[in-house]
Amino acid sequence: MKTRIRNGLTGAALAVALVTASIAQAGTLTANIAFKGAGQRAVWEQTFDAFHKAHPDIDVKVSYVDEEAFKVQLPGWLTTAPPDILNWHNGERMAYYAKRGLFDDLTADWTKNNWNSMYASTKESSSYNGKQYAAPTVYYSWGMFYRKDLFDKAGISAEPKTWPEFLDACKKLKAAGITPVAVAGRDAWTLAGWFDYLDLRINGNAFHQKLMAGEVPYTDPRVKKVYTTWKDLIDNKVFIDNSLSYDLDAVQPFLFQGKAAMMLMGTFITAGFPADIKPKMGYFQFPIIDAKVPTAEDGPVEALNIPSKAKNKADAHTFLAFVETPEISAQLATGLGSLPANSKSPEPEDPISKIGFQILSQTRGGIAQFYDRDMTKEMADEGMKGMQQFVSDPTKLDEILAQLEATRKRIYKK
Incomplete structure (x- = not known):
């Protein structure tokens, strides 16, 4: 040939x-x-x-x-x-x-x-x-990686399948002195993973795709509900402190060293797990928030x-x-x-x-294809910048959503 x-x-x-x-x-x-x-x-x-x-x-x-x-x-x-x-x-x-x-x-x-x-x-x-x-x-899957040994230490008997089970697991981990979730906020796309899954679980993929296409205002109550659910996690100290200081490479040691128990990420990351840590890692589907919403996933194709x-x-x-x-x-x-x-x-x-x-x-x-693959690049960049602003100061949520809505109107002229 x-x-x-x-x-x-x-x-x-x-x-x-x-x-x-x-x-x-x-x-x-x-x-x-x-x-x-x-x-x-x-x-x-x-x-x-x-x-x-x-x-x-x-x-x-x-x-x-x-x-x-x-x-x-x-x-x-x-x-x-x-x-x-x-x-x-x-x-x-x-x-x-x-x-x-x-x-x-x-x-x-x-x-x-x-x-x-x-x-x-x-x-x-x-x-x-x-x-x-x-x-x-x-394609590759997105889901929750977790340390099985830390779940055992905190008395978590099963992988959480529903939102109440997930919140209960976070509560038990904190009581055991373990931060529930590591997130690399310096890499804005890792925050986009959280937005994607909260929106998919709360509003479903049909709504999510309309939002990605610029057809839904960012001031829509359904969008705000995604962020207020996220804000509850931040307020309850579910995530590591100063998450915006860490990129993906810097945040993984939180899992490897047992300082944090979970991380939302794509399966491509497994290649970098240390040999002594990989057997301790488990993986489960992002929990169901509303059982009436058809279950969708991020799976970039x-x-x-x-x-x-x-x-x-x-x-x-x-x-x-x-x-x-x-x-x-x-x-x-x-x-x-x-x-x-x-x-x-x-x-x-x-x-x-x-x-x-x-x-x-x-x-x-x-x-879904993931936040920055499902929408135009300019809107995705502004959206992820807004997520970093939100994580930095969740009290500015309304201001951030208004800013994103102005950007949406400018880009999509809708």
């Missing part, structure tokens, strides 16, 4: 390489793949090799591009010389290009290849205006897309049909350090990943 590896090229050299890669002849499939680290690139190479072996008549030319450079180059590729296949994110980031006519409609692929069943939990995030523009590959200006769409569709299977999804997930988006894939062997996989594959209330 002929492949072109374009790792580490920047500027004019990268542009020339990618234009060259995008000039497809009959029987040649071109792809631009974003990757981070040797392991991610290796699993994509393995996948394209397997595809060529299954379809020896199709030549494959792949450009592997560092993830950050990929983000910068993507708009130019889509409008000038796109490849036949590329990988990207679901949610607003996908819809941004779909609404501009730069991604191909894959609805027929979803029907033909039984993706509606195998990828049911990620269909919503793959859709724009009722049509599907993405083929999901992997990675996907494959066919640019609307691609030259060889026939082979691109053949590639998607090859990749979107339980076996390939599982292989990609292992190599990418994520979970298979295909609900028919074998469950991961890692205990925490297995729980995350079960949570997401069984979710029926929808899967």
